[in-house]
Amino acid sequence: MIPGSITAIAAALTCMAAPLVGVAVLRLTERRIDPRLVAIGAIAASLGAAVTLAAWWHLGNGQPARFGHRLAAGDLVLVDGLTALLLPYVAIVDLAIVLVAPRRAFASAGVRRLLTGTAVTFATFITAHPAALAALWAASIVATRSTIRSTLGGQATARVYGRMMGLALTCMVAGTTLLAADPPWLAGSGARGAAGGWLVALAVMIRKGLIPFHSWYPAIFSGASLATALVVTMPQVATYTAARLLVGHADGVPHELVLLANAALLTAAYGAALAVVQRDVRGLVGMLAMSQSAMVFAGLSGTVPTELCGALAIWVSSGLALTGIGLVTWALESRGGRISIDTLQGRCADAPALAAFFLLFGLAVLGFPGTLSFVADDLIIAGSLDDHVHAGILVIITTVFAAIAVIRGWFRVFGGPVPIDACRHAILPRERVAFTGLLAILFGLGLWPGPFIRSLENVAASLLASRQHHAAPAAPVTGDRR
Amino acid sequence: MNVVPHAPDAISCLVAWQLVAPATALAIIGLPALNGRSLSERTTTRVVAAAFSSCFVAALAVLVLLASRGFTQHVVHLGQLFEVGHHSASIDLVADGLSVPYVCFSTGLCGLVNAFAGKYLHREPGFTRFFILLALFGTGMNLMVLSGSIDVMFAGWEFLGISSALLIGFFHERRNAVDAALRAFVTYRICYVGLFGASVVIHRATGTGDFATLFTSTWPHASCLVDHPTAVAITLLVAFAALGKSAQVPFTSWLPRAMEGPTPSSAIFYGALSIHAGAYVLLRCEALLDAAPLTAWLLVAIGVGTALHAAVVGSVQTDLKSMLAYSSMTQAGIILAEIGLGFRLLPLVHVCSHAILRSLQILRSPSAMHDRHELAAALGGHPGASTWSFVRLLPTGLGRHLYHLALERGFEEAIVLRAVVRPLLAALAAADAFERRWVRLLGGGE
Numbered sequence: 001m002i003p004g005s006i007t008a009i010a011a012a013l014t015c016m017a018a019p020l021v022g023v024a025v026l027r028l029t030e031r032r033i034d035p036r037l038v039a040i041g042a043i044a045a046s047l048g049a050a051v052t053l054a055a056w057w058h059l060g061n062g063q064p065a066r067f068g069h070r071l072a073a074g075d076l077v078l079v080d081g082l083t084a085l086l087l088p089y090v091a092i093v094d095l096a097i098v099l100v101a102p103r104r105a106f107a108s109a110g111v112r113r114l115l116t117g118t119a120v121t122f123a124t125f126i127t128a129h130p131a132a133l134a135a136l137w138a139a140s141i142v143a144t145r146s147t148i149r150s151t152l153g154g155q156a157t158a159r160v161y162g163r164m165m166g167l168a169l170t171c172m173v174a175g176t177t178l179l180a181a182d183p184p185w186l187a188g189s190g191a192r193g194a195a196g197g198w199l200v201a202l203a204v205m206i207r208k209g210l211i212p213f214h215s216w217y218p219a220i221f222s223g224a225s226l227a228t229a230l231v232v233t234m235p236q237v238a239t240y241t242a243a244r245l246l247v248g249h250a251d252g253v254p255h256e257l258v259l260l261a262n263a264a265l266l267t268a269a270y271g272a273a274l275a276v277v278q279r280d281v282r283g284l285v286g287m288l289a290m291s292q293s294a295m296v297f298a299g300l301s302g303t304v305p306t307e308l309c310g311a312l313a314i315w316v317s318s319g320l321a322l323t324g325i326g327l328v329t330w331a332l333e334s335r336g337g338r339i340s341i342d343t344l345q346g347r348c349a350d351a352p353a354l355a356a357f358f359l360l361f362g363l364a365v366l367g368f369p370g371t372l373s374f375v376a377d378d379l380i381i382a383g384s385l386d387d388h389v390h391a392g393i394l395v396i397i398t399t400v401f402a403a404i405a406v407i408r409g410w411f412r413v414f415g416g417p418v419p420i421d422a423c424r425h426a427i428l429p430r431e432r433v434a435f436t437g438l439l440a441i442l443f444g445l446g447l448w449p450g451p452f453i454r455s456l457e458n459v460a461a462s463l464l465a466s467r468q469h470h471a472a473p474a475a476p477v478t479g480d481r482r
Numbered sequence: 483m484n485v486v487p488h489a490p491d492a493i494s495c496l497v498a499w500q501l502v503a504p505a506t507a508l509a510i511i512g513l514p515a516l517n518g519r520s521l522s523e524r525t526t527t528r529v530v531a532a533a534f535s536s537c538f539v540a541a542l543a544v545l546v547l548l549a550s551r552g553f554t555q556h557v558v559h560l561g562q563l564f565e566v567g568h569h570s571a572s573i574d575l576v577a578d579g580l581s582v583p584y585v586c587f588s589t590g591l592c593g594l595v596n597a598f599a600g601k602y603l604h605r606e607p608g609f610t611r612f613f614i615l616l617a618l619f620g621t622g623m624n625l626m627v628l629s630g631s632i633d634v635m636f637a638g639w640e641f642l643g644i645s646s647a648l649l650i651g652f653f654h655e656r657r658n659a660v661d662a663a664l665r666a667f668v669t670y671r672i673c674y675v676g677l678f679g680a681s682v683v684i685h686r687a688t689g690t691g692d693f694a695t696l697f698t699s700t701w702p703h704a705s706c707l708v709d710h711p712t713a714v715a716i717t718l719l720v721a722f723a724a725l726g727k728s729a730q731v732p733f734t735s736w737l738p739r740a741m742e743g744p745t746p747s748s749a750i751f752y753g754a755l756s757i758h759a760g761a762y763v764l765l766r767c768e769a770l771l772d773a774a775p776l777t778a779w780l781l782v783a784i785g786v787g788t789a790l791h792a793a794v795v796g797s798v799q800t801d802l803k804s805m806l807a808y809s810s811m812t813q814a815g816i817i818l819a820e821i822g823l824g825f826r827l828l829p830l831v832h833v834c835s836h837a838i839l840r841s842l843q844i845l846r847s848p849s850a851m852h853d854r855h856e857l858a859a860a861l862g863g864h865p866g867a868s869t870w871s872f873v874r875l876l877p878t879g880l881g882r883h884l885y886h887l888a889l890e891r892g893f894e895e896a897i898v899l900r901a902v903v904r905p906l907l908a909a910l911a912a913a914d915a916f917e918r919r920w921v922r923l924l925g926g927g928e
Contacts, residue, residue: 156925163924219921274917277910306569348654353518359648360516368644369637375564375571378633382569382685396678400671407667411651415660427518436516453564460566 005065057084081459130176157223175199201256221286264297275405307383308460313376324361344416574630662739673726697769724760753840781822788815
């Protein structure tokens with residue numbers, strides 16, 4: 001292993017270990033130290049390590065760092081462009097959640113669960129081994145289910161989540177077992193590898209919340225705490241799993257990925273359309289999250305860098321923007337309970353700063369010029385139209401419905417007669433820091449997207465190169481496999 | 483079109499200033515407001531006034547410089563945003579005989595409305611918000627007018643849409659204002675598909691979004707560079723976008739309701755600039771329209787139809803701003819018909835003169851009502867009004883039907899609601915109800 005790779009792997013492991021250290025500190029110093037401070041320190045350390053890793057990737061020669069690649073069927077630790085993109089992203093999302101979380105939702109046990117979940121997500125994003133991915137899926141599903149169950153009134157949601165994820169986990173374990181036995185990214189793989197690919201695709205479909213397995217996605221936003229919903233959905237572990245296990249097959253773009261991409265396009269349009277008729281803000285955020293996260297898949301099966309770049313850019317832009325909307329919603333709920341959007345709520349006078357932040361995050365979701373999502377939408381539509389016209393049309397429909405849903409939601413929450421007993425709630429400094437930071441990233445990368453898009457192009461090129469690298473020797477066996 | 487990017491020179495700097503100035507004003511007043519520390523009213527109006535007045539002077543200077551060069555087109559390349567493979571996005575601005583006069587009068591009007599609004603909205607709770615949105619609108623307008631590619635035009639179009647919707651809902655505590663804002667935004671968003679679709683067709687046909695690949699020569703004597711079906715497709719999509727923005731049939735219902743916004747924004751948006759954005763886009767694509775007579779005749783039919791519709795409906799309105807809204811709609815329809823008939827300078831002159839007159843009327847409308855009441859008080863009764871109407875020339879039955887038709891706004895809104903909006907919402911609500919039932923079943927029926 002070359003010294004640069006050691007640095008990268010060390011940074012990746014530090015990223016994963018820092019939240020666990022935070023958990024240990026919280027256990028040792030029960031009630032003597034503010035859990036929020038510990039969580040901020042732990043995730044900030046992870047963010048520092050993740051930024052170091054990203055810098056290593058961008059300044060290096062573009063070669064991934066691997067460890068444990070002699071194990072059957074994959075790398076136990078793989079640090080490449082995708083890892084360098086996703087680790088800082090997850091750290092930023094979690095840091096924002098920790099900063100904004102209301103005090104009463106931030107007991108020590110809850111923080112420990114959050115940090116453990118964060119560590120599991122980091123661990124997932126630094127491995128490409130099927131067995132390790134299946135094990136980490138199991139860990140995160142069990143932890144999330146227990147967190148939802150502990151939420152007041154969350155038992156029904158925990159059952160919905162448990163049943164859907166149980167099915168997903170079963171498919172994942174069976175699929176990865178077959179994949180490990182007969183890796184389809186090696187030339188000469190057979191029927192077992194193909195079956196494994198289809199099972200993993202089914203698992204991804206369920207965990208990703210794609211039609212027809214999408215129902216748990218908005219349900220978790222309605223029935224669990226918003227922190228849990230955001231931590232579970234925003235990293236998009238299922239997308240990462242597909243990128244590692246389904247992209248790069250020996251016969252080019254696998255049929256599983258094409259199926260997932262088409263299901264994702266339908267989910268994106270359907271979710272955005274349903275967001276228009278939601279009756280409470282959580283439902284709106286859930287449907288938007290389902291729709292936007294599905295958009296990522298629209299580009300993942302692409303054969304041109306434009307489409308893959310668009311998918312990666314949407315991964316980051318929609319994730320950060322929806323985190324922002326979710327957190328503003330949480331901040332509003334902490335001041336006045338759940339918010340219906342059946343009628344006008346008149347909350348603008350109550351919380352004018354939150355109204356401004358909600359609107360700006362909404363604009364960042366709907367592809368407003370000057371935001372990263374504008375660039376992302378442009379790339380994915382240009383790329384998908386090169387491949388399939390129907391994909392571009394569905395993406396356009398999605399953006400229309402999503403925009404109407406966001407602006408309708410904003411007017412319903414903040415517009416309308418001000419309640420006579422309304423009192424003004426000032427925004428807290430930590431909330432302002434979190435929201436301003438997220439907006440700075442979204443608008444900064446939107447106004448000056450060049451360097452970020454160049455880095456995404458490198459990641460896309462490495463994904464496409466792995467495909468082409470494997471595809472060349474495998475051409476004769478393509479017909480045999482299918 | 484001899485599109486040769488120039489090195490930075492006087493014209494380039496002055497054209498770039500058209501974006502830099504309002505965007506800087508937006509940042510200067512917007513960022514402190516976001517941080518909870520809004521600037522004072524005086525500082526806010528001065529910052530915005532400085533931006534628009536400097537833009538106006540710069541635009542006049544560009545006009546003079548361009549006139550001295552015979553209005554040859556000048557392309558300003560502000561830089562490339564990003565590039566992936568063969569796909570790239572760059573910011574190119576174009577100064578020519580269409581864009582520069584348009585910028586002159588739009589920045590001039592924005593400056594005047596800024597001066598008016600500084601007094602009119604004094605101590606209004608949303609004072610800073612209004613000026614933030616005005617600066618956003620000014621940035622978007624200049625971006626759209628000076629755009630040298632469909633992508634940049636699209637970005638400016640989006641700025642106009644969101645600033646317009648937020649200003650209609652400026653008095654957000656009023657239900658009507660919120661409903662009107664949402665209605666306008668939904669109309670814009672549906673018509674956005676037209677411009678977005680046009681952008682997609684242009685990219686697929688030419689590989690870039692630059693207008694230089696679509697038509698040659700300098701406005702208004704450009705000639706089309708793409709084949710007939712492509713020209714028809716692009717113009718139909720652009721016309722669809724323009725119909726929504728200019729409140730033409732079947733998208734008229736949002737305009738009278740848009741008057742819920744404060745008077746200065748009504749003047750600048752629905753009397754002057756925003757309502758003519760569609761006409762501007764069509765004028766920019768005039769070479770394509772020449773190659774697509776089908777679209778041109780469609781524009782004439784819709785424009786004339788809208789003008790008649792708005793004239794009839796406007797005649798039974800009972801409030802001044804609604805009447806002015808329908809008058810604007812009538813003129814916008816005539817302007818679209820002029821464009822469809824192949825005129826180029828006439829619609830440009832018509833847009834400018836109508837915009838100036840209508841802004842003045844809308845800005846004057848609150849005090850005109852006040853003056854009328856004072857006059858009535860001084861005279862000891864109503865000063866009287868003309869009771870003549872062309873309806874009196876019609877047979878009584880027909881006149882009554884026409885009156886009913888006008889009161890119901892031509893049933894246009896009812897038809898759109900019944901045929902499109904309600905079935906769509908009902909289908910979505912049914913799907914949502916099914917989702918909820920399914921989740922309840924999965925969750926054990928709780």
